[in-house]
Amino acid sequence: MRIARLVRADSSAEIAPHLYSVLTQLEHQPRTATQLADRDRVSGPAMTRTINALQRLDYVSRSADPDDGRHVIVSLTPEGAKTLRRVKRNRDAWMASRLEKLSDQELTVLAEAARILHKIQEE
Amino acid sequence: MRIARLVRADSSAEIAPHLYSVLTQLEHQPRTATQLADRDRVSGPAMTRTINALQRLDYVSRSADPDDGRHVIVSLTPEGAKTLRRVKRNRDAWMASRLEKLSDQELTVLAEAARILHKIQEE
DNA sequence: TATTGTTATACTCTATAACTATA
DNA sequence: TATAGTTATAGAGTATAACAATA
Numbered sequence: 001m002r003i004a005r006l007v008r009a010d011s012s013a014e015i016a017p018h019l020y021s022v023l024t025q026l027e028h029q030p031r032t033a034t035q036l037a038d039r040d041r042v043s044g045p046a047m048t049r050t051i052n053a054l055q056r057l058d059y060v061s062r063s064a065d066p067d068d069g070r071h072v073i074v075s076l077t078p079e080g081a082k083t084l085r086r087v088k089r090n091r092d093a094w095m096a097s098r099l100e101k102l103s104d105q106e107l108t109v110l111a112e113a114a115r116i117l118h119k120i121q122e123e
Numbered sequence: 124m125r126i127a128r129l130v131r132a133d134s135s136a137e138i139a140p141h142l143y144s145v146l147t148q149l150e151h152q153p154r155t156a157t158q159l160a161d162r163d164r165v166s167g168p169a170m171t172r173t174i175n176a177l178q179r180l181d182y183v184s185r186s187a188d189p190d191d192g193r194h195v196i197v198s199l200t201p202e203g204a205k206t207l208r209r210v211k212r213n214r215d216a217w218m219a220s221r222l223e224k225l226s227d228q229e230l231t232v233l234a235e236a237a238r239i240l241h242k243i244q245e246e
Numbered sequence: 247t248a249t250t251g252t253t254a255t256a257c258t259c260t261a262t263a264a265c266t267a268t269a
Numbered sequence: 270t271a272t273a274g275t276t277a278t279a280g281a282g283t284a285t286a287a288c289a290a291t292a
Contacts, residue, residue, distance in 0.1 A: 003240050004127035009164070018282080033251060041132070043284055048252055050282090070250040070291045098243045106239050113236030116229050117126050120221045141259080156274060166261055171275060173259090193268045193273040 011091050015083065018042070018050055023059060023076065023084045030075040032065070059083055134214050138206065141165070141173055146182060146199065146207045153198040155188070182206055 008017065015023075021040055025031060037047035051074055054060040059080030065071035076084070099107065131140065138146075144163055148154055160170035174197055177183040182203030188194035199207070222230065 001127040001130065002244050004124040006244065007124065016282090034249085044251065045253080045285085046283055053281090068250085068292075072251065102239065102243075109232060109235045110239060112232045116225065116233060120225075121125055121129065139259090157272085167274065168262085168276080169260055176258095191269075191273085195274065 007091055007094055010094050011087055014087050014090065019054055019057075019059075020084075020087060022047075022050055022054060022074075023080055023087075026060065026074060026076040026080070027084060030063075030073050032071045032073060036074060054080065130214055130217055133217050134210055137210050137213065142177055142180075142182075143207075143210060145170075145173055145177060145197075146203055146210075149183065149197060149199040149203070150207060153186075153196050155194045155196060159197060177203065 011020070018040070022036055025036055025039055033047050033051060034044065036051070037044050040047070042050075051060060051062070051072075055062065057079075058077055060074050061077050063073045063075065065073050099110075102110075134143075141163070145159055148159055148162055156170050156174060157167065159174070160167050163170070165173075174183060174185070178185065180202075181200055183197050184200050186196045186198065188196050222233075225233075
């Protein structure tokens with residue numbers, strides 16, 4: 001948890017956590033406002049505000065769903081995708097600069113631990 | 124980071140993160156308002172509000188510093204100490220219920236990983 | 247009628263600036 | 270003068286309730 005806090009503090013300088021969270025949700029496909037709200041465990045109005053903020057930054061765009069007029073489809077813009085890649089790169093760089101000081105054996109332990117934690121998390 | 128998020132979401136039901144953070148700072152000794160603000164990287168006024176909230180809950184108390192009249196010394200009350208122990212126990216319980224399903228070898232890997240991450244964090 | 251999304255309203259957190267008291 | 274803490278004010282996040290549009 002301490003490591004998570006350090007990485008978050010480091011990358012929060014660029015974009016607020018709740019904005020970043022939505023960008024990562026949109027990385028591979030567009031989603032509706034309700035899908036985004038549910039996955040972030042946030043209310044509908046809160047997600048409306050967050051989407052507004054991201055739209056003002058030109059990181060996401062809204063479009064209509066041809067199959068269901070009630071839906072608002074939120075997609076990443078090229079600018080949003082670029083920002084997402086940059087923030088991810090910063091997080092990776094933080095970790096990479098520390099990992100390069102470790103031995104191969106220590107790296108193996110961390111990789112194995114990540115696998116175990118992944119298993120724990122899925123239960 | 125996913126694990127940290129899960130544990131935090133779980134225990135945030137009981138007490139807000141910024142309140143919990145101050146309680147943990149006071150676990151072993153009292154601190155001044157500025158010390159608390161600096162360690163949480165938060166402004167003075169924000170910390171004043173947080174201390175007010177904790178005081179209303181009877182989790183901390185303010186007292187004067189005999190050596191320096193400008194200081195306000197913040198200490199954990201018995202009620203605050205009790206709450207801190209309970210929240211910690213909940214966090215531990217969340218993790219313990221998952222760890223007990225792991226093999227001895229997997230537990231050893233996690234312990235070793237914790238040691239490595241601790242080393243990374245101190246740099 | 248139920249669902250999706252937005253607007254209205256209120257609460258809580260945050261910060262900076264201004265103030266009081268003490269060193 | 271500088272430091273510790275509080276109060277004043279404003280900005281940004283959250284939630285619930287009420288509403289419009291669509292299914």
